[in-house]
Amino acid sequence: MKESPPPLPPEPPRAGRATVASLARRAGVATSTVSRALRNDPRISPEMRERIAALALEVGYTPNVLARSLVGGQSGLIGLVLGPVENPFYAELMQKAVAQAAARGWRLLLLHAGPGPIEDATAEALLQYRVDGCLITSAELSSRAAAICAANRVPLVMVNRVAWEHGSAVSCDNHAAGALLADLLLRAGHRRLAVVTGNARTSTSTERAEGFARQVAAAGLPAPLRLGGDNSHAMGYRAGQEIAAMPPEARPDAVLGVSDILAMGVMDALREAGIGVPEAVSVVGIDGIGAARRPPYNLTTVAQPLEAMVERGLDLLQERMQGRTRAEEVVLLRGTLIRGRSVRESAETPGSA
Amino acid sequence: MKESPPPLPPEPPRAGRATVASLARRAGVATSTVSRALRNDPRISPEMRERIAALALEVGYTPNVLARSLVGGQSGLIGLVLGPVENPFYAELMQKAVAQAAARGWRLLLLHAGPGPIEDATAEALLQYRVDGCLITSAELSSRAAAICAANRVPLVMVNRVAWEHGSAVSCDNHAAGALLADLLLRAGHRRLAVVTGNARTSTSTERAEGFARQVAAAGLPAPLRLGGDNSHAMGYRAGQEIAAMPPEARPDAVLGVSDILAMGVMDALREAGIGVPEAVSVVGIDGIGAARRPPYNLTTVAQPLEAMVERGLDLLQERMQGRTRAEEVVLLRGTLIRGRSVRESAETPGSA
DNA sequence: CCTATTCATGCAATCGATAGCACAGAATTA
């Protein structure tokens, strides 16, 4: 029977966190043994494994991931670049991303959140912390981070935005969503359509508007009135005011806000001007944020499959992190129509997909 | 004139990212020289410094912060624990936190976002990544992370929440905010008051309600009707419905939602029931989120000084990270009254603070 | 009873950056 390590070197100076070395000293074994024991290496005897595990628990040992990543080459960090969180969509996306990343054993390094371009220092952090991959959801302005990723072979995936140059992407089928809503409105009997767009340089905005417009054109109707130019509630509100100010006979009877917050802004302005939604004007959006589903709005919209988008996004990252593939790909997921009460119910014919 | 380094060892195997070692090889100097040159050590000659800087730029060298932190003991990471982002308040807070942290050269490690308790694995990441400090804003449930921080001497600061046990905190003076609004409503001539509370276990909710109630009591009025119990729009909406269902003569004529989303929910329900806000019932909130300032709501509220709260929070962290102090402290900042149009304008007497 | 294996563990190098100390050669002073 061995006694507990007899001399027990008087626990050298620094009283910081426990390390493999300090554990090894207390156990009277080599650091490599401790390391292997903690990682359940089959070569370590069960007794030793247990003894070390108990010791680790006792002193509250936690591995230093930073040190580990020096050897392993993987930091376990994913860089996250978020758009302006005034739009709840980004907040919801973030929440999903944190949860799903954690489930895969990754942590998110929050590089940027909000409008405005990414500062150089921030973009550099992406490299300094050796992130294993990068998730970009900012509507625009991501180019800088994207370029840096590409130049340094950091796997990059954009969510809710399709890249112009480098990087893979996961997005909702925006074109289809726009078309779907146009269809819905046309069936409800609407003939004078309008679309309120977001930032013209973002794929989301342009594609949605285009899908909408194409369907309207296909129906032989004049091109929808175009308003907007910025993805915010304020912009939608202004557009709504413009619409409200038009003479009733020329006024659109249905409006697509290419994002839910835009649509909400439009609704707010119209109602404030005494124009009923959906009685006088129907309003629809795209995104499916929680706020738009709430009582005063109850917006008819195409919800993005957020959970799935994040999942596929992380899948893409993972594949690229493992070097399985380098080819860039774009994944489009179909959104889900949510019928609220912001569209007039009239001549709409059910059925027929 | 010196030629470019003559032999130039044929750039050994691995073609990964540049390191001090690879730079040193190409420059034909020692790694320590490279390190010092890049950190502008005065002992390095200007020519050498320039030569190395140029080389670093050429090969796109970026220091490996993970490796540096091994030596330096500082990771430059701040753990961030966020509450449910359904409440835009948290999203706004996060946005400020990212920006301000970056300005101080710190990066945020997003540990948790959303409702629900922090998973063990998440909390452990806090230690594994050797965060220099931790910022917690989750209304409740933070206890786990807080305990871990305390046990491991990780500086911890809670923002918008006052701790029960360990950790320092920065918060708005919730009591004062509640009292201020009670005062405002009383002056406006309201006599039948109600308060819709959030989670009873959160300091924010209880303190605000208490400040409100105390002021009401001081005016010699009966205690305000209490509703709520959960900090969400849905809860506010339900409370609003309850209020709307009361017989007019017994119905409160003014309601405080202890948070803006609660107040928004109340407004939505009341208006939907045909009860005008502020004509029939006044509604006020606390937080000052952007959404509540928008047209349909235009909520009268006490805005939390978000920017300042984050700043003071980071200050507290910094002091503790530098070991300047260990004492726990609570900082209260006064909120700002924002007058919207959700309060009836009547007998309100101006002046007098 | 002696030589192959297998098993459990130790040794030492490694990842990338930093910092203390050593050491040439130049500049200064005696």
Place this chain on the structure above:
DNA sequence: TAATTCTGTGCTATCGATTGCATGAATAGG
């Protein structure tokens, strides 16, 4: 010209964890 002080760099250990290889003991095979 010799002694001394700077200057600018190099050498090497260090941070914490991992891993290939070596080593000693126990076991199996002949």
